[in-house]
Amino acid sequence: MTSRTAATPIPVSPNAGVRKGETLSDELKRGLDAPICLTWELTYACNLACVHCLSSSGRRDPDELSTAEVINLIDQFAALQVFYVNIGGGEPTIRPDFYDLIDHATSSGVGVKFSTNGSRIDAAAARRLAAMDYTDIQLSIDGADAATNDAVRGEGSFATATAAMDHLAEAGFGPFKISVVMTRQNIGQLDAFEALANRYGAELRLTRLRPAGRGADSWHELHPRPEQQVDLYNWLIERPHVLTGDSFFHLNALGDENLPGLNLCGAGRVVCLIDPVGDVYACPFVLHDEFKAGSVRNPGGFAAVWRSSELFRSLREPQSAGACASCGQFDACQGGCMAAKFFTGLPLDGPDPECVSGHGEAALAAVAAGARPEPTSNHSKPAPVAFVTKPRR
């Protein structure tokens, strides 16, 4: 906790009045009165069809929250002192009321960070965004060049994203974020991503590929190889300023030093996801009925789901380390990511599929055919979505 990190909150403890032996992590595992990190997907509509889309987005759902419902939900966040929300989708800027919503949020004391593919950030939109007080933007790319990126995100998507970056830079937006999902194909480009971010004065944000949504089908081709995980860990240890959303804590068993962050699964404890129809899930990576806690449309709204849903209460109970209990690395990796295990058919109290000690491969080999969970929601467009590698031009 002493390192200079951009992603770690500051625990201030006067060493008094704290329960004996309690760490901040212990306290957070029991849950908070309101989430710290709330991801809110505004629409399932998207002009792209990325092969790893966590929410299998594409088509708008006819039952998505109305403008009035969204405004009401923002008012609930303000009352709960949710300091900021992470807005995504789908492509959130497709909603015609997008700017009204972020205006309402920021003027209510709810800060907004939103993720976008950049397709709607033209010069005028960039100027409008630059004039807003509390809005952060994450532009998603998944390759440092068009060939690598477009294989995952679709033809032309790299040019679209970099055009949006140009518009933001010209408008004087300030340090936006470039957000990259780490894959087998792009981990070799870490330095190039850093150079790209430096060129724009942007911050680099790297996150873990999850086998959720359409990612369940592409994960086997895209997820990093074991030696690449070592490269990534070493690269990140040298760069504590690179943002990660705390998503690589499963790599902590690779060395003596932990990556910046609180090293815990925050699902249902400090993190949750609200989907476009108002359903609340334990984290952004588990859009599946098994991890659905309730709906903001039910009586009591969001607060009732967060505070009293059976699922969230159970996630705040002490969790069993299961098959990992006898592993000396458990304190470092915490057993890894619940979503990564669930969608690959692994037991939740066993090793992560990308366990750095290699226990994941054996566990994956033992998963019975058909044991992987079927998706419970899919908004993909009818056209097939496949990982396409094109020859470099």
Added chain:
Amino acid sequence: MACAVSTEPPGAAQTHPTTSSPPTSAILARRLRLHPRVAVRPEPFGALAYHYGNRRLNFLRSPDLVRLVNDLGNHPTVEAALLACEIAPSRWPSFSRALASLAASDFLETVEP
């Protein structure tokens, strides 16, 4: 999207009161108050504090510290606030370190006389 409590502020310097060594006794004479852009949200362990300006998050891990921080602005010095909040003098060094850390990250600001 994040797994835990990533606030991802731009280029924030992090400090920890138990390992950094700010001048702790000097702070007793200062007049401090909560920065106007900081919001404090009560939690079972104390409170979360969020700075809308530098977008950093702080965990105030003691109900007494939360009480003190909220009350600082009503007193001419930190020492007066500690007395008014009935914080035992044996705890002043650790509270001073915590306040110094909060001041260093702009969660507290100096009130000009």
